[in-house]
Amino acid sequence: MESAIIAVFVLGYLAITLEHNLKIDKLIPALAMMAICWAFIAFGIEDFQNWFDSGAHALVGGDGGFGELAKPEKMHMMEEGLLHHLGKTAEILVFLLGAMTIVEIIDYFNGFATIKSFIKTRSKKRVLWIFGFLAFILSAIIDNLTATIVLISILQKIISDRNIRIWYAGLIIIAANAGGAWSPIGDVTTTMLWIGDKVSTGKLFGYLFVPSLLCMIVPTFIASFLKPFQGNLPDEEEGVEENKTHRFGPTMLYLGLSAIIFVPIFKVVTHLPPYVGMMLSLSVVAIFAEIYSNSKFTMASVGANEGHDADGGSAHHSPVHHSLSKIELPSILFFLGILMAVAALESLGLLFNFADWLKDATPQLGTEMHEGGVSDLVVMALGVGSAVIDNVPLVAASLGMFTEPLDHELWHFIAFAAGTGGSMLIIGSAAGVVAMGMEKIDFFWYLKKISWLAFIGFLIGSIAFMVMRTLF
Numbered sequence: 001m002e003s004a005i006i007a008v009f010v011l012g013y014l015a016i017t018l019e020h021n022l023k024i025d026k027l028i029p030a031l032a033m034m035a036i037c038w039a040f041i042a043f044g045i046e047d048f049q050n051w052f053d054s055g056a057h058a059l060v061g062g063d064g065g066f067g068e069l070a071k072p073e074k075m076h077m078m079e080e081g082l083l084h085h086l087g088k089t090a091e092i093l094v095f096l097l098g099a100m101t102i103v104e105i106i107d108y109f110n111g112f113a114t115i116k117s118f119i120k121t122r123s124k125k126r127v128l129w130i131f132g133f134l135a136f137i138l139s140a141i142i143d144n145l146t147a148t149i150v151l152i153s154i155l156q157k158i159i160s161d162r163n164i165r166i167w168y169a170g171l172i173i174i175a176a177n178a179g180g181a182w183s184p185i186g187d188v189t190t191t192m193l194w195i196g197d198k199v200s201t202g203k204l205f206g207y208l209f210v211p212s213l214l215c216m217i218v219p220t221f222i223a224s225f226l227k228p229f230q231g232n233l234p235d236e237e238e239g240v241e242e243n244k245t246h247r248f249g250p251t252m253l254y255l256g257l258s259a260i261i262f263v264p265i266f267k268v269v270t271h272l273p274p275y276v277g278m279m280l281s282l283s284v285v286a287i288f289a290e291i292y293s294n295s296k297f298t299m300a301s302v303g304a305n306e307g308h309d310a311d312g313g314s315a316h317h318s319p320v321h322h323s324l325s326k327i328e329l330p331s332i333l334f335f336l337g338i339l340m341a342v343a344a345l346e347s348l349g350l351l352f353n354f355a356d357w358l359k360d361a362t363p364q365l366g367t368e369m370h371e372g373g374v375s376d377l378v379v380m381a382l383g384v385g386s387a388v389i390d391n392v393p394l395v396a397a398s399l400g401m402f403t404e405p406l407d408h409e410l411w412h413f414i415a416f417a418a419g420t421g422g423s424m425l426i427i428g429s430a431a432g433v434v435a436m437g438m439e440k441i442d443f444f445w446y447l448k449k450i451s452w453l454a455f456i457g458f459l460i461g462s463i464a465f466m467v468m469r470t471l472f
Contacts, residue, residue: 001044030337037344050349085343098278104323110246111253132220135175144180148431167228170450176431178216181419182208189395198411201264207412215461219453248292289319342396383421387428391418409469423454
């Protein structure tokens with residue numbers, strides 16, 4: 001039965017990787033994979049000899065262990081394990097829902113148009129550096145996926161030539177993924193490690209800020225000498241319509257970003273799970289959104305339409321309800337499916353055993369991570385792997401594979417490798433996939449023009465991390 005479960009996981013994984021070829025949304029195989037894996041565990045529960053207790057993080061097996069238990073006791077342990085994993089997964093999903101809603105509320109008031117007003121230059125090289133640093137900083141605050149969407153949307157208002165834009169989009173992907181790696185709320189995988197009590201905010205910043213910054217700066221510096229970034233951008237065409245700035249837009253932008261930044265502080269002070277702080281932040285932002293929306297409605301009644309009032313519709317609805325309706329629910333369901341499918345493999349102890357094999361089979365590279373532990377090469381391989389397959393299941397698997405304590409350098413290296421390694425292919429990260437959709441970027445164009453820059457950044461950042469960890 002274990003072989004059947006592994007086969008289901010591999011086939012589901014393959015379907016996720018080939019999403020664009022199969023024309024099937026990746027959430028479908030993820031959800032199917034989750035349900036079938038757990039169903040097979042239930043059907044074959046009597047035959048399993050090992051069980052991984054995630055709560056105690058220990059393998060239950062051997063003489064007098066899981067294999068000797070009666071079926072009702074095994075079923076009880078399975079149900080407890082399923083509930084444990086669902087609870088941990090729900091923490092991540094609720095956190096993401098809160099963050100996504102705050103971002104959509106900011107967008108409801110057209111707050112991101114404020115960022116566009118900061119860009120005055122027409123020099124291609126300067127615009128490249130501006131967008132690189134904006135992506136690096138914004139992704140650490142509102143996550144790399146959202147930062148990419150926002151910046152490419154702004155890019156489309158500034159540059160009308162798509163052939164020029166896609167070069168900027170490629171560098172935005174690298175910068176956004178690099179920025180998301182050093183923040184606990186910058187990337188889903190980093191958030192998973194943070195919520196799973198593997199990394200803390202202070203140590204994450206200390207270990208990864210410099211490697212992540214180099215991962216962004218080096219490719220951007222090299223790209224600035226390439227032909228597409230020489231000279232000046234053509235003047236904006238009059239036909240390109242600029243976004244109107246809502247009078248409450250800047251206020252909601254700064255309020256929303258501050259509320260998201262507040263979440264790690266809330267966790268440090270209260271020691272409560274991050275989703276609790278995110279719900280508090282969402283409630284505060286929502287209160288101001290409702291107040292400002294009422295003000296807008298009053299103005300609309302006397303003919304002073306602005307922002308979303310222009311279409312005559314959304315001004316009469318709650319901004320919170322409107323924002324919730326725009327949440328990427330398929331992404332949430334995908335995370336549910338993939339995390340719970342990986343949890344099935346973890347519960348059977350398969351990931352635990354695979355980790356032991358990996359430690360023994362892989363040669364050490366550089367400084368050992370811990371006594372008899374995981375080599376740098378293993379973690380870098382995870383980073384390269386995240387470019388081919390989704391980094392969410394890779395990190396989810398690592399949570400079940402390794403038992404190192406909070407803030408061990410292994411977890412920080414995994415956060416960096418999984419977060420930045422996905423930049424090497426356009427399908428390797430959520431930021432890349434959304435940029436691919438928004439600008440219709442060809443897979444092989446990215447592979448030829450951008451991938452080598454991303455690889456250099458990943459390599460330089462990894463070396464910088466190996467140096468930085470000696471300081472902590």
